[in-house]
Amino acid sequence: MARNASVQTKVGFTVLAWTVALLLFSPILWTIVTAFKTEAEAIATPPTFLPLTFTLDNFGDVQDRSDYIKHAWNSILVSVGSTLLGLVIAIPAAWSMAFAPTKRTKDILMWMLSTKMMPAVGVLIPIYLIFRDLRLLDTVHGLTIIMTLINLPIIIWMLYTYFKEIPVDILEAARMDGAELWNEIVHVLVPMAIPGIASTLLLNVILAWNEAFWTITLTSGRAGTLTAFISSFSSPQGLFLAKLSAASLLAIAPILLLGWFSQKQLVRGLTFGAVK
Amino acid sequence: MATRQTRTLARTMMAPAVIVLLIWMAVPLAMTIWFSFQNYSLINPMMTGFAGWGNYEYVIGDPSFTQALVNTLLLVGGVLLITVIGGTFLALLLDQPIWGQGVLRILVISPFFVMPPVAALIWKNGFMHPGYGMLGHLFKALGLEPVDWFAQYPLFSVIVIVAWQWLPFATLILLTALQSLSEEQREAAEMDGANAVNRFRYIILPHMARAITIVILIQTIFLLGIFAEIRVTTGGGPGYASTNIAFLVFRTGILSNDIGAGSAGGVVAVIIANIVAIFLMRAVGKNLDA
Numbered sequence: 001m002a003r004n005a006s007v008q009t010k011v012g013f014t015v016l017a018w019t020v021a022l023l024l025f026s027p028i029l030w031t032i033v034t035a036f037k038t039e040a041e042a043i044a045t046p047p048t049f050l051p052l053t054f055t056l057d058n059f060g061d062v063q064d065r066s067d068y069i070k071h072a073w074n075s076i077l078v079s080v081g082s083t084l085l086g087l088v089i090a091i092p093a094a095w096s097m098a099f100a101p102t103k104r105t106k107d108i109l110m111w112m113l114s115t116k117m118m119p120a121v122g123v124l125i126p127i128y129l130i131f132r133d134l135r136l137l138d139t140v141h142g143l144t145i146i147m148t149l150i151n152l153p154i155i156i157w158m159l160y161t162y163f164k165e166i167p168v169d170i171l172e173a174a175r176m177d178g179a180e181l182w183n184e185i186v187h188v189l190v191p192m193a194i195p196g197i198a199s200t201l202l203l204n205v206i207l208a209w210n211e212a213f214w215t216i217t218l219t220s221g222r223a224g225t226l227t228a229f230i231s232s233f234s235s236p237q238g239l240f241l242a243k244l245s246a247a248s249l250l251a252i253a254p255i256l257l258l259g260w261f262s263q264k265q266l267v268r269g270l271t272f273g274a275v276k
Numbered sequence: 277m278a279t280r281q282t283r284t285l286a287r288t289m290m291a292p293a294v295i296v297l298l299i300w301m302a303v304p305l306a307m308t309i310w311f312s313f314q315n316y317s318l319i320n321p322m323m324t325g326f327a328g329w330g331n332y333e334y335v336i337g338d339p340s341f342t343q344a345l346v347n348t349l350l351l352v353g354g355v356l357l358i359t360v361i362g363g364t365f366l367a368l369l370l371d372q373p374i375w376g377q378g379v380l381r382i383l384v385i386s387p388f389f390v391m392p393p394v395a396a397l398i399w400k401n402g403f404m405h406p407g408y409g410m411l412g413h414l415f416k417a418l419g420l421e422p423v424d425w426f427a428q429y430p431l432f433s434v435i436v437i438v439a440w441q442w443l444p445f446a447t448l449i450l451l452t453a454l455q456s457l458s459e460e461q462r463e464a465a466e467m468d469g470a471n472a473v474n475r476f477r478y479i480i481l482p483h484m485a486r487a488i489t490i491v492i493l494i495q496t497i498f499l500l501g502i503f504a505e506i507r508v509t510t511g512g513g514p515g516y517a518s519t520n521i522a523f524l525v526f527r528t529g530i531l532s533n534d535i536g537a538g539s540a541g542g543v544v545a546v547i548i549a550n551i552v553a554i555f556l557m558r559a560v561g562k563n564l565d566a
Contacts, residue, residue: 021383043408093293096286121525122546123304210391212504234508259389
């Protein structure tokens with residue numbers, strides 16, 4: 001507020017802000033340092049902050065015990081696969097809503113948003129039974145389909161808000177030049193909307209990566225993603241806090257990094273373009 | 277550009293998205309409603325036939341349902357309260373002239389990227405464990421008895437974890453809204469002699485109203501379905517102390533294999549979500565048009 005603040009107020013606010021931010025970050029920070037401790041040191045009283053004996057053993061143990069790499073690969077397949085599939089369905093839909101709107105466009109958009117409000121538990125049992133009968137339980141492609149459907153409304157909404165900002169004249173000029181619709185979308189619209197499509201992609205990969213309802217209920221060993229991988233650590237045996245921390249760190253690190261890069265686009269995506 | 281040809285084209289382009297979403301909504305939901313009126317158990321094949329309202333009476337009549345409903349409301353309400361108030365405070369704080377704003381933003385937003393089961397497990401073991409959790413150490417250092425959070429305050433503990441995950445979201449969106457407030461407006465208010473409280477009350481808060489509504493709407497959608505945090509910490513217990521509607525349906529339908537009763541619970545969950553959604557859409561719709 002007070003733009004010409006004195007140095008004292010600035011110091012005061014800085015200290016306060018850093019204290020709060022570090023408190024909020026402390027569970028993650030604690031997980032990071034604990035991941036490099038020995039099991040004995042991880043539960044020692046009084047606790048140490050930085051590891052006294054720095055070890056990488058926990059990461060190897062986690063890989064041996066629960067096969068991190070397989071689960072991470074499944075997570076990548078499902079989150080990237082579902083997002084790409086979603087984009088293929090959503091780009092034409094968003095194009096027609098943004099550039100050839102009808103009276104009903106707004107209603108359709110609101111209806112799509114409302115499908116997000118249907119609680120997953122409301123359809124869990126039929127989906128579970130359908131998956132069982134079609135042998136889709138515990139498969140990567142089955143999970144990818146579900147994830148596509150869950151995130152499709154968000155993908156369409158995000159693309160729609162980005163497409164709306166592209167001047168319609170440019171598309172019309174291309175059309176006058178005799179460009180086919182397909183060419184218009186692929187060669188004119190998509191290149192102009194690359195930043196928007198990229199942030200849509202990023203946000204949806206993050207959402208799919210962290211989705212923990214369907215991944216836990218529909219998979220077990222074979223197609224388990226990282227959310228299922230980490231849930232297997234919920235009933236621990238013996239000394240485990242350091243291993244749990246290592247597993248947690250491995251599960252969140254990739255998306256934490258992606259998230260830091262995409263935080264600006266995140267607001268717009270998560271609010272369906274309502275806050276920019 | 278509204279020639280008939282483009283209109284037909286536009287419909288064709290939209291068709292795949294509309295059709296898959298329509299199927300995704302209608303088919304499983306219709307099946308859930310159908311199952312909810314059947315006697316259907318995966319462990320007892322003798323249980324068949326039309327059940328009438330039996331499953332609903334069984335689910336709603338059970339004390340666990342009332343508790344799950346109350347827990348759901350407490351969970352959603354508690355988290356909303358913490359995140360909206362905390363988020364407003366944090367957004368105001370981060371908007372001040374401070375050193376290291378970029379790094380601070382990253383630290384504050386980070387919990388949002390932590391997947392729910394990880395968030396739950398690091399809180400459960402690293403923080404709230406009475407033996408070696410951070411809070412346990414802290415209590416011991418202060419000469420207090422460490423608290424076994426999940427045994428004594430199960431629902432409260434879940435609320436804390438979920439609020440930690442969603443506080444960054446609220447903060448980020450409110451901060452974005454705050455930063456779109458024009459400099460002139462603030463300075464004008466300052467020159468008119470408005471003090472900090474009045475500036476907040478009459479200028480900043482009205483400006484953020486829309487963003488706050490959106491935060492509430494979007495969080496509610498996600499909070500009604502909280503599942504993983506409960507699954508990996510308390511398993512809904514002790515008893516039903518931390519079971520919400522979502523977890524109750526999972527417990528009945530999948531863990532106890534009672535498809536009929538689980539489906540009835542699912543239908544009830546959909547109805548509750550719809551009631552909430554209608555209110556929210558109306559509130560947001562009003563705010564969005566303005």
